[in-house]
Amino acid sequence: MNVITDRFLCSWIRCKRKAWLDLHENSNRKIWTSHRTLQLDHQHKSLLALNPLKPARGVKGCEEGAITVSGLRIKGFIANHKVECHPLMIQRVKGTSIWGNFAYQPIIVRQGRKITKEHIQLLAFWLNLLNQLQEGSLKSGLAISLRPSGLEKEEVIITKKINTQLILSLNKLSTDLSKKIDLPLANDQKKCILCKWQKLCNKKAVKEGNLSLINGIGAKRKKTLEEIGIRNIDTLANTKSNILEQKLKSYQENNNVNFIRLIHQAKVHTTEKPQKLSEVKILNQIINSQGFLIYDIESDPDENHDFLHGFLPVEKDIFGNFCPMDGKYLPILNLNKNQEIDAWLKIQKTIDQYPNFPILHYGETESLSIVRLAQRQGTNEEEIKKIQNRLIDMHKVITARWILPVHSYGLKPIAHWIGFHWSQGNVDGAKALLWWRQRDKNMIESANLLKILQYNLDDCKATWKIMEWLMDKT
Ligand code: SF4
Numbered sequence: 001m002n003v004i005t006d007r008f009l010c011s012w013i014r015c016k017r018k019a020w021l022d023l024h025e026n027s028n029r030k031i032w033t034s035h036r037t038l039q040l041d042h043q044h045k046s047l048l049a050l051n052p053l054k055p056a057r058g059v060k061g062c063e064e065g066a067i068t069v070s071g072l073r074i075k076g077f078i079a080n081h082k083v084e085c086h087p088l089m090i091q092r093v094k095g096t097s098i099w100g101n102f103a104y105q106p107i108i109v110r111q112g113r114k115i116t117k118e119h120i121q122l123l124a125f126w127l128n129l130l131n132q133l134q135e136g137s138l139k140s141g142l143a144i145s146l147r148p149s150g151l152e153k154e155e156v157i158i159t160k161k162i163n164t165q166l167i168l169s170l171n172k173l174s175t176d177l178s179k180k181i182d183l184p185l186a187n188d189q190k191k192c193i194l195c196k197w198q199k200l201c202n203k204k205a206v207k208e209g210n211l212s213l214i215n216g217i218g219a220k221r222k223k224t225l226e227e228i229g230i231r232n233i234d235t236l237a238n239t240k241s242n243i244l245e246q247k248l249k250s251y252q253e254n255n256n257v258n259f260i261r262l263i264h265q266a267k268v269h270t271t272e273k274p275q276k277l278s279e280v281k282i283l284n285q286i287i288n289s290q291g292f293l294i295y296d297i298e299s300d301p302d303e304n305h306d307f308l309h310g311f312l313p314v315e316k317d318i319f320g321n322f323c324p325m326d327g328k329y330l331p332i333l334n335l336n337k338n339q340e341i342d343a344w345l346k347i348q349k350t351i352d353q354y355p356n357f358p359i360l361h362y363g364e365t366e367s368l369s370i371v372r373l374a375q376r377q378g379t380n381e382e383e384i385k386k387i388q389n390r391l392i393d394m395h396k397v398i399t400a401r402w403i404l405p406v407h408s409y410g411l412k413p414i415a416h417w418i419g420f421h422w423s424q425g426n427v428d429g430a431k432a433l434l435w436w437r438q439r440d441k442n443m444i445e446s447a448n449l450l451k452i453l454q455y456n457l458d459d460c461k462a463t464w465k466i467m468e469w470l471m472d473k474t
Pocket of ligand 1: 018196
C-alpha cells in the first residue's frame with residue numbers, strides 16, 4: 001500500500017498524471033519553474049505577515065505552546081489509507097489538546113483571489129492528522145494571502161461533506177497511484193505552465209499527436225472532438241471542415257469556432273510548413289516608414305504595477321534596410337507606482353522624438369497599459385487617440401496573416417520558431433517578475449534590475465525578428 005502524502009493529494013487535484021509522476025518517475029526529469037518560485041516567495045511573505053517571529057519547530061514547539069509552528073511531520077490514517085503530511089505552518093488557537101489549554105490550527109496560503117478545492121482538501125487533510133496528533137476536535141483551518149491591500153484571512157470550516165469528499169479523493173488517488181502505466185495528459189494545458197513535469201509531458205504530447213497541441217483547442221473542445229472520434233492531430237488534419245461543422249452541431253462547441261482554421265492549424269502542425277492566409281495592409285504602413293519603435297513593458301500583475309516601459313528604435317539605414325538600434329534602447333523605469341508622472345513624461349518625450357514612427361508591440365497589454373497611464377496623467381483624448389493610431393499589435397498582424405507550426409501564438413514560441421534566442425537562458429515573464437520581487441531595493445542598478453532590462457531588450461528584439469520575418473515573406 002502506497003503512503004498517501006499531502007503532496008500527492010495536492011498534485012492529484014491539479015492533474016491526476018502529476019501525482020502518478022511524482023511517485024513513479026525519476027525526479028531528475030523535473031524542471032525548475034519560475035512560477036513555483038514565485039508561489040513560494042508569496043507564501044513566505046504571507047506567513048511572515050501573519051507572524052513576523054520565527055516559528056518554533058516540530059512537536060517540541062507544540063509542547064512549548066509556541067504561537068506558530070512549522071516543520072511538523074505527521075503520520076496517521078484517514079479511512080484506512082496510510083497517510084502522511086507536512087503542514088506549512090500551524091498556529092495556536094483556543095481549544096484543548098494533549099499539550100494544554102490550547103490547540104493548533106493549520107494554515108494555508110492562497111495565491112489567487114479565491115479558495116480552491118485544492119486549498120480546502122489540503123486543509124481538511126492537515127486538520128484530520130493534526131487532530132489525531134493533538135487529540136483535539138478542531139473544525140477549521142485558516143487561509144491567508146498577502147495582497148497589495150494587506151493580509152487577507154479567511155476561516156475555512158471543515159464540514160462533514162468536505163471530509164467525505166476528501167475520503168473519496170483519497171480512494172481515487174490511491175487507485176491512480178497503484179496503476180502500472182502512466183496516466184493520460186491533462187486536458188487543460190493551462191495547468192501545465194506551472195508544472196515541473198511539462199518537458200516530459202510535452203514529449204509525450206508530441207509523440208501521440210495530442211490535440212491539446214493545436215492552438216484553439218482547450219480542454220472542452222478537445223473532449224468534444226474526442227467524442228466525435230477525432231482523437232489526434234492527424235485525424236483532425238484529414239477531416240473536411242463541413243463534416244466537422246456538421247458533427248459538432250449537436251454540441252454547443254460549434255459557436256464561434258473557425259473550423260477551417262482548426263483544420264489548417266492541424267495540417268500545418270503535421271507538415272511543419274507555415275501557411276499564408278492573406279496580405280495585411282498594415283505592413284505597408286511599416287515598410288514605407290523611416291522606422292518604428294518597438295515597445296514592451298514588464299509588470300507586477302498582483303500590484304497592478306508596470307515597472308518598466310522599454311522602447312527599441314528600428315531605423316532605416318542608408319540602403320533602406322531596417323536596423324534595430326540597440327545603443328538607443330530606452331528603458332523607462334517606473335520604480336514607484338505612486339509617482340508615475342516621471343515615467344509618463346519620459347514616455348511622451350520618447351515617442352515625440354520619433355513622431356512619424358509606428359509603435360509596434362506584441363499582445364494587447366502594452367496598448368491597454370499606455371492608454372490607462374495617459375488617462376491617469378490627465379492627457380487629453382486627442383493626444384491619446386494619436387498614440388493609439390500609432391500602435392500596431394504584432395500578435396494581431398501575424399495571426400491574421402499566417403498559420404504557423406507552433407503550439408501557441410505568444411511572443412516566445414513564435415520567436416523561438418523563427419530562430420531567435422533570448423540572451424539569458426531559461427527566461428520568461430515569470431522569471432523577470434521573480435527578479436523584480438527579489439531585487440535589492442536599496443540599489444538603483446541592482447543585478448536583478450540589469451537582468452530585467454536585458455530581458456526586456458530581448459523581448460523587443462524578438463518582436464523585431466517577427467516583423468523582419470513577416471517583411472521577408474511579403
Ligand atoms: S505537465 Fe501537464 S499533463 Fe504533465 S503532469 Fe503536469 S499538469 Fe499534468
